[in-house]
Amino acid sequence: MSGKSIVGSFRKRGAIDWFSTVSYVSSMLLLLIFILAPILFVFVGVFRVDTGWGFDNFFRYWAIPSMRKGLWNALTAGALTTVFSSIIGLPIAYVMTRYRFPAFNLFKVLLTLPLIMPPFIGAFSIVVMLGRNGIITNLLRDILGFQLSQGFVSPSLMSVVIVQTIHLWPLIYLNTSASLSKIDPSLEESARNLGASGLKLFYRITLPLAIPGYIAGVFLTFIWSLSDIGSPIMLSFGKYAPSQAFWELVRVEGIVEFASVICVILTLISIILLILVNRFVSLKEYATVRVGAASSTIIKQARGWVAVGFYVLLLLVITISTLPHVGTFIIAFAELPKYGSWILQGLNLEGWTTVFGRAETQHLVINSIIYATLAGLIDVLLGALIGFILVRKKFVGKTFLDVMSIMPLAVPGVVIALGYLFFFSTRLPGTTFRLSSFWFILVIAYSMRRLPYSVRSSHAVLQQIHVSLEEAAQNLGASRMWTMLKVTIPLMYAGLIAGGTMSFLTAFTEVSTSLMVQPLHGPLGVHARPITLGIYSEIQRGAGGYAAAGALGVIQIVIAALCFYFVNRVVGETGELSIGVG
Amino acid sequence: MVNVKLVHITKRFEDVTAADDVCLDISEGQFFTLLGPSGCGKTTILRIIAGFTRQDFGDVYFGNRIINDVPPHKRNTGLVFQTYALWPHMKVFDNVAFGLDFRDSMTKDEKRKRVNETLNLVGLEGLENRLPSQLSGGQQQRVALARSLVIEPQVLLLDEPLSNLDAKLRVQMRTEIKRIQKRLGITTIYVTHDQEEALSISDEIAIINMGAVQQIGAPRSIYEDPDNSFVAGFIGLANFLWGRILEVDESGLTATLTTKEGLEIITELDPDEIWEKGGDVIASVRPEAIVLHEYGSTPSPINRIDGSVRFTSYLGNRVRYEIKTAWGDTLRVDAYNPRHQYVFKEGERVSMSFDSRDVKLIRTE
Numbered sequence: 001m002s003g004k005s006i007v008g009s010f011r012k013r014g015a016i017d018w019f020s021t022v023s024y025v026s027s028m029l030l031l032l033i034f035i036l037a038p039i040l041f042v043f044v045g046v047f048r049v050d051t052g053w054g055f056d057n058f059f060r061y062w063a064i065p066s067m068r069k070g071l072w073n074a075l076t077a078g079a080l081t082t083v084f085s086s087i088i089g090l091p092i093a094y095v096m097t098r099y100r101f102p103a104f105n106l107f108k109v110l111l112t113l114p115l116i117m118p119p120f121i122g123a124f125s126i127v128v129m130l131g132r133n134g135i136i137t138n139l140l141r142d143i144l145g146f147q148l149s150q151g152f153v154s155p156s157l158m159s160v161v162i163v164q165t166i167h168l169w170p171l172i173y174l175n176t177s178a179s180l181s182k183i184d185p186s187l188e189e190s191a192r193n194l195g196a197s198g199l200k201l202f203y204r205i206t207l208p209l210a211i212p213g214y215i216a217g218v219f220l221t222f223i224w225s226l227s228d229i230g231s232p233i234m235l236s237f238g239k240y241a242p243s244q245a246f247w248e249l250v251r252v253e254g255i256v257e258f259a260s261v262i263c264v265i266l267t268l269i270s271i272i273l274l275i276l277v278n279r280f281v282s283l284k285e286y287a288t289v290r291v292g293a294a295s296s297t298i299i300k301q302a303r304g305w306v307a308v309g310f311y312v313l314l315l316l317v318i319t320i321s322t323l324p325h326v327g328t329f330i331i332a333f334a335e336l337p338k339y340g341s342w343i344l345q346g347l348n349l350e351g352w353t354t355v356f357g358r359a360e361t362q363h364l365v366i367n368s369i370i371y372a373t374l375a376g377l378i379d380v381l382l383g384a385l386i387g388f389i390l391v392r393k394k395f396v397g398k399t400f401l402d403v404m405s406i407m408p409l410a411v412p413g414v415v416i417a418l419g420y421l422f423f424f425s426t427r428l429p430g431t432t433f434r435l436s437s438f439w440f441i442l443v444i445a446y447s448m449r450r451l452p453y454s455v456r457s458s459h460a461v462l463q464q465i466h467v468s469l470e471e472a473a474q475n476l477g478a479s480r481m482w483t484m485l486k487v488t489i490p491l492m493y494a495g496l497i498a499g500g501t502m503s504f505l506t507a508f509t510e511v512s513t514s515l516m517v518q519p520l521h522g523p524l525g526v527h528a529r530p531i532t533l534g535i536y537s538e539i540q541r542g543a544g545g546y547a548a549a550g551a552l553g554v555i556q557i558v559i560a561a562l563c564f565y566f567v568n569r570v571v572g573e574t575g576e577l578s579i580g581v582g
Numbered sequence: 583m584v585n586v587k588l589v590h591i592t593k594r595f596e597d598v599t600a601a602d603d604v605c606l607d608i609s610e611g612q613f614f615t616l617l618g619p620s621g622c623g624k625t626t627i628l629r630i631i632a633g634f635t636r637q638d639f640g641d642v643y644f645g646n647r648i649i650n651d652v653p654p655h656k657r658n659t660g661l662v663f664q665t666y667a668l669w670p671h672m673k674v675f676d677n678v679a680f681g682l683d684f685r686d687s688m689t690k691d692e693k694r695k696r697v698n699e700t701l702n703l704v705g706l707e708g709l710e711n712r713l714p715s716q717l718s719g720g721q722q723q724r725v726a727l728a729r730s731l732v733i734e735p736q737v738l739l740l741d742e743p744l745s746n747l748d749a750k751l752r753v754q755m756r757t758e759i760k761r762i763q764k765r766l767g768i769t770t771i772y773v774t775h776d777q778e779e780a781l782s783i784s785d786e787i788a789i790i791n792m793g794a795v796q797q798i799g800a801p802r803s804i805y806e807d808p809d810n811s812f813v814a815g816f817i818g819l820a821n822f823l824w825g826r827i828l829e830v831d832e833s834g835l836t837a838t839l840t841t842k843e844g845l846e847i848i849t850e851l852d853p854d855e856i857w858e859k860g861g862d863v864i865a866s867v868r869p870e871a872i873v874l875h876e877y878g879s880t881p882s883p884i885n886r887i888d889g890s891v892r893f894t895s896y897l898g899n900r901v902r903y904e905i906k907t908a909w910g911d912t913l914r915v916d917a918y919n920p921r922h923q924y925v926f927k928e929g930e931r932v933s934m935s936f937d938s939r940d941v942k943l944i945r946t947e
Contacts, residue, residue, distance in 0.1 A: 466665060466667065468663045468665055468667035469667045469669055471632075471634055471654070471661070471663070471667070472661070472663060472667040472669075472729070473655075473669075473680065474634075474653075474654040474655040475632055475634075475654055475655070475657075475659060475660070475661040475730075476655075476660075476680055476681030476684065476729065476730075476733055477655045477656070477658070477681055477683075477684030477685065477733065478655055478680070478681075478683075478684060479655055480655075482684075483655075486680070487669055490669075490671050491669070491670070491671055493671075
């Protein structure tokens with residue numbers, strides 16, 4: 001009796017698991033080849049020297065003062081940007097999760113705008129607005145007599161921090177509010193019931209409960225800052241590690257090994273940071289038992305002076321952090337003022353005629369749309385698959401798969417870019433074909449960089465879908481496949497669409513790989529350059545290219561805004577739009 | 583409709599035994615209840631029958647067929663989940679119609695007819711186009727029931743289906759479930775931790791504790807003739823007096839015991855059971871079987887215990903007393919219909935008496 005049952009149970013297990021086995025093996029292979037291998041390749045390569053193996057590259061790197069300075073600057077900027085972003089992001093997160101006021105939804109949308117700042121041109125337009133000869137600098141001087149000889153931003157570390165803060169503070173805001181809004185109101189209510197209120201309630205209960213989200217935001221902000229190539233270049237601030245890595249690669253007499261050294265150091269820093277973060281708070285949320293429907297009693301209507309205060313705060317923050325967008329539109333559509341003036345010289349559509357007049361620039365846009373769409377699709381599929389087996393299955397190597405799928409989050413983009421550049425430019429065995437010359441490598445790079453988010457989001461969605469919903473379907477006669485099709489996927493639908501769109505968006509504005517990996521032929525048979533690279537080279541052309549770069553930037557902003565709108569429509573009130581929730 | 587048989591079913595989860603050599607024989611059309619405290623393994627047994635949990639040992643029979651290797655979706659059971667597990671993205675109609683897609687080919691009209699009939703049966707006509715989130719808890723419960731009934735399952739499985747409803751609705755729904763079950767004559771296995779629920783609707787009850795079946799029987803025999811102290815204590819309340827049989831009379835129908843404290847108790851015996859002189863036993867007396875008297879005024883000196891009132895709680899239809907005995911134990915006494923009775927106060931000395939027919943002997947394990 002029992003013997004037969006045991007054999008039966010194994011056979012049953014084996015027969016059922018082929019679907020998960022195939023998903024498991026294929027996703028494991030994909031991640032090994034396209035995430036782990038390139039990074040390891042950089043790590044191994046950095047120890048290769050003329051005489052064999054050694055630390056020579058590190059010593060040579062460390063011997064150059066400007067390199068040391070660049071590393072120090074990048075770390076300082078990361079820390080300062082995180083501090084400033086917290087100062088802006090935390091109060092706004094609290095206001096936006098605990099209060100309602102007229103035009104709340106409009107503010108909610110506006111507050112996410114900074115994140116869709118187009119690369120290069122966004123930072124560049126801050127210089128145009130706030131630089132020594134900036135439009136706003138000149139305006140303030142003429143109207144208020146407010147004299148700033150260097151402008152608000154200049155080639156300095158502090159300016160890099162300002163530009164990064166303008167761009168990144170929503171990461172803190174969004175991640176913290178995700179945590180804040182998930183707090184079971186009864187947890188705060190019971191504290192109130194026991195006598196806590198005001199600041200005490202905030203510091204003892206609310207803040208600790210929101211810590212996982214906040215820390216996730218801090219981590220993402222720091223890493224993002226640590227892999228920022230664009231802002232230092234646009235501010236002409238040379239001593240910044242990630243952009244130094246980039247320069248060493250593209251300069252004629254650049255030292256390629258230094259790029260590797262920088263990448264290895266940056267990766268080690270982020271990994272150490274990730275371990276520290278995980279030690280203090282597991283990014284995977286505090287487990288809160290939540291019973292019954294959440295009451296909305298802790299959301300208050302803001303009135304009177306409180307509301308006025310909120311409006312002043314929000315408008316100030318929005319005004320400053322949409323400067324890059326406003327600047328980009330000005331560059332794209334207007335004749336810039338003469339030196340020392342702030343008066344625009346009228347309409348200028350030259351940029352648009354350049355973009356749409358030349359096949360070369362048209363292809364930038366088309367290429368990027370193709371790349372980003374494919375990357376979004378890959379992320380949806382792979383993310384759902386990996387999320388599914390991580391949540392619903394038990395298997396050997398689960399932690400390994402989990403860690404690998406999270407890795408691109410912890411590794412600065414410039415590292416992945418360098419890994420792809422090195423690893424995939426080796427010829428495939430027995431052929432003359434290099435993967436890096438095929439445009440699809442950009443699609444893969446984009447999808448891998450965004451994969452952690454889609455894995456996490458399908459992971460989160462699946463955990464909310466109680467297993468009993470699937471079991472009920474099977475109990476009524478549906479096979480596993482049918483259950484997946486009719487129950488699991490429809491329930492994941494909104495999450496998948498939102499995740500895919502966000503992948504599309506980040507791919508569309510991606511910097512590091514777009515700049516460094518340059519395939520030979522694109523999907524249309526001509527050049528393979530993506531839009532970001534186009535913006536970069538237009539700006540590098542000097543004054544003649546600004547308008548075209550501005551036009552391309554506007555295209556990025558508009559498409560990104562459409563994506564946000566679309567995601568908000570799909571996800572609606574039920575889901576929180578999460579950008580980079582761990 | 584089939585009879586369901588579990589033969590030596592055992593299931594371990596790491597270091598917990600959720601099912602310990604469970605044998606059940608549930609006949610066709612029976613309303614069978616698995617009753618036990620939470621965590622006792624009753625839900626595991628239900629999931630083994632539905633096929634979601636695989637037993638380590640033992641066989642499950644539907645009729646004469648062993649179904650160990652039949653996957654859940656081929657078992658034709660209707661499982662109602664504790665959380666209802668209604669699909670939030672489907673309307674009531676689609677939730678209920680779902681299972682019909684896997685049954686013999688039916689035309690659209692036949693399906694519609696069948697779904698509507700079932701919705702009528704559970705009293706949900708007119709709500710076909712609502713989403714689950716637009717329904718009250720009781721209505722969701724009915725949808726879950728309809729969804730399981732519409733496929734005409736061989737066995738209906740209910741996993742604490744009423745635990746999320748309020749007290750009034752719970753009583754109403756359980757009569758409803760019983761009514762529907764009777765009308766369809768469907769074999770039903772019901773899991774609950776609520777003894778009143780179990781007693782009120784079951785044909786037969788299996789009491790489960792720590793994965794093992796303690797007793798199987800009709801509600802009345804479970805309550806009146808508990809096989810062991812767990813069952814006696816779990817179903818209703820029981821006062822236990824530990825003692826030894828002093829003497830069994832010649833007819834074998836009456837026995838005299840002495841308790842540890844030296845108290846003498848006379849009890850009537852079940853004629854089917856044989857009790858030996860000198861055996862260790864537990865005498866179990868239900869709170870409602872004990873009568874309270876003013877101190878010293880019991881009508882007879884037999885089966886009398888003195889004590890003082892420690893706690894009085896008024897429950898409307900009865901007064902529950904906790905009485906402290908001379909040797910320090912606490913006995914619980916229920917005095918029903920207190921309207922015209924004297925209610926004893928805390929600290930008052932009282933005497934308790936009970937009929938020798940109301941003492942149930944349990945062998946010590």
